[in-house]
Amino acid sequence: MNSSVIIFPGSNCDRDMDVALKKFGFKNKMVWHDDDKLPKSDLIVLPGGFSYGDYLRCGSIAGKSKIIQSVIDFANSGGLVLGICNGFQILTETGLLKGVLQQNKNIEFICKNIFVKVNNSENKFFENIDKDVLELHIAHNEGNYFCTEDELKSLEDNNQIAVYYCGSDGKVDDKSNPNGAIKNIAGIFNEKKNILGMMPHPERMIDQSLSGEDGSIFFENLLKNLK
């Protein structure tokens, strides 16, 4: 499987994502933001970081970058796109995903392990996954997902909410919501479910020596679903 990771100036999880994708068997290429064409890919990843310094608004400048039109075309033709953290913010800025990511409710950067409940029906990202609760890691200042009531309703009606913050037992409640996100939303799909944007970083959880290994489950499953 071929994947591509886009590097924007200020991206800082690009290498981590490259390491993770390769570890689980993707043939990964790095793509510079100023290019206009994507290499042949089965998966495009927008990595975490602070693209263009996150000046103006997180992800907003990256949402207007040269490469982004190719990403949009790829997504609209059904290609699989994954945006992690800043990548999720960029996807909302392009309009590929609904809603916005506001500053965390406690107005502080949060870096810690969290649990998420995953939506494993009818999507290539989580279908057939062994666990429905994963322990992942967040590191962000603007991860507080928000959308209008209508948007929320359509997200729910179309089963587009991809991951919810939850407790280790899978219970979705206020206590397990780290950043104030509406309905504990940690990540969403587009309508066709070929685009996933989420705040948690699976690429930081791929080795038992690190904070955990549930990221491995995500990548292994994704690769299996693509084959």
Add this chain to the structure above:
Amino acid sequence: MEVNEKIAVDHGLKPDEYKKICDLLKRVPNLTELGIFSAMWNEHCSYKSSRVHLKKLNTKGKKVIQGPGENAGVIDIGDDDAIVFKIESHNHPSFIEPYQGAATGVGGIMRDVFTMGARPIANLNSIHFGSTQHKKTKNLLRGVVKGIGGYGNCIGVPTIAGQTCFDQSYNGNILVNAMTLGLVNKNKIFYSKAAGINKPVIYVGSKTGRDGIHGASMASAIFDDKIEEKKPTVQVGDPFTEKLLLEACLELMSDKSIIAIQDMGAAGLTSSSIEMASKGNLGIELHLDKVPCREEKMTPYEIMLSESQERMLIVLENGKEDSAKKIFDKWNLDFAVIGKTTNSKNIELYFEKEKVANVPIKFLANEAPMYDRPWKKTKLPQKIKFSNNELKKLKFNDVIKKMISHPNICSKQWIWEQYDHTVMGDTIQKPGGDAGVVRVHGTNKAVASSVDSSASYCYAHPFTGGKQVVCEAWRNLVSVGAEPIAITNCLNFGNPEKKENMGEFVECIDGINEASKYLNFPVVSGNVSFYNETKDKGIKPTPTIGGVGLIKDYKNLMSMNFKSKGNLVLVIGKTEGSLDQSIFAKVILDEKKGPPPEINLFNEKNNGETALKLIKEKLALSVHDVSLGGIMIGALKMCIAGGKGIKFNKFKDLINIYQYFFSEDQGRYIIEVDKNNLKKVESILKKNSVHFDLLGETTDKEIIINDELTLTVDKVTEFYKGWLYKYMS
């Protein structure tokens, strides 16, 4: 403007220093030249009060590739890998403007590291604030933490460890010390020594503005009531630009275009250009109208003294300008050829075709004043006689609660959760352990690092305190299973013109030196920050030591969390029971006098090496060094980290139970071992003549002292983790 003595004094120069300048030049300097002299001759850049003593430091060792004198120190970690590291202070700016002060401190130290060709792989910090009751403390803490996080998180370098201390001596002068470790191939290290004549001098990075003019002079003066007026001298950081600069520099460094490179830190263009020329024994010619400026009508004086951030000066090989420019264009950074190296041995500045300064470089560097200032020795304080009756009145539960939730002991999770500590995917020991540990990317090796200070000990007796800090750094590395290699020091002191403060400095250095020699733990880089004083009140002497060690196979990483119930817990090293200068004496008995705990370097080394042996032979399940709060706090922290309890053996020592549990005797470790391995462990300890006590046994949740259930680990965890969150909410 005609320069005279008054203007020189306003620049922070002493009248006799001004006279020396006129004598050297055989004329009166113009304003630009005076500005350059004042920047190069101030304490921050010239080390004029400290140089005499810094020379004494132990800086050599088999693994030292580069000692002090470069942008950072470099050590060998095998297989052509080297670690570049340094700690630096940003105290004065952080007190005036905590967010930007702390942020640019982090930015500055990272630049020092990548200037040498290394990719930063870990950040650490040591921060000291005033009393938690002081009205400014909360805002300063919040601002500093946000600043450190704001910069490091954006660059994408994990902040893996740190140290936070509250003490009223920092009420008017906080300390922000930032440390960075970088990884480099030892054959591809870049230095700041220029070589060759007529080589192009290149300016890259951000544009120059009026921010930070005379920042280094500010860092060399004491604070007064007008401190708020100094806000404009604080630089403003832009981590995004630094990230681009980092990537662009590392890209340029992948070939052989660079002869010398120096970041523009304190005293900006002035010190960077002079340093490169001085080290190469060359002259340098700069055309200041070619410097990219972000503000209009900047004068040569302002351009030379600006401390705008995220800038570098590079001496390139001839003919490499175009290929280098392409890289900086790609990263959207300014690139300008602003001058060349010359054989004049002078710094010659031009502005709009006029020569605006011409000074022999040796006057600015070698001829800078050097003072052997008078200093006073500190007597070892008398030991305090603690009354057993008073101790008997105490209740164990109350004491534990008060100690474990004390600001200087409690969990700093509120702080480190705001730092990205997992980016780069190699952090295997997060903040909250004895040392932070990151893997050397793509290898089995890992690098451990910790940062420590013990200002109370140093204040009570600087010589002992100096030794103690080095030992503590050593112990923290040992506790995670790392072989300690070298240290960097950040020497935060009061006014060197006062005999007492100067004495503290001299004796701390002597202490650091003695421990560093004995432990073969050389100093490879560092920084001195004097004049940490507000309205005549100096800080406690605070040498901060950053230690670095190597774990050859990262799978042998050791941690402090108790692993399971039913294991034995041992204390390695002898407990004498001295309470003087302990947190217990200060917090529970309100006794602040007395000598710090003694340091026995033989035991320190022997105990540490034996602990490492136990770790290597996989006989230790968890390890933690005994420091603030003694055995009790050490053991409780291991309980909290592992979610387990402990049943302490019934106490039958000759000393009082409080002395046993709360003394801060040095050179000790607590280790957890499997019952079946006790014989093996005992034999290793005995063979190495290491004293040990059987402390107790791990339990499921209960903490049992004298056969009584005292507390549960959940309750203690609440006290330990809760305090700082409550304080900051």
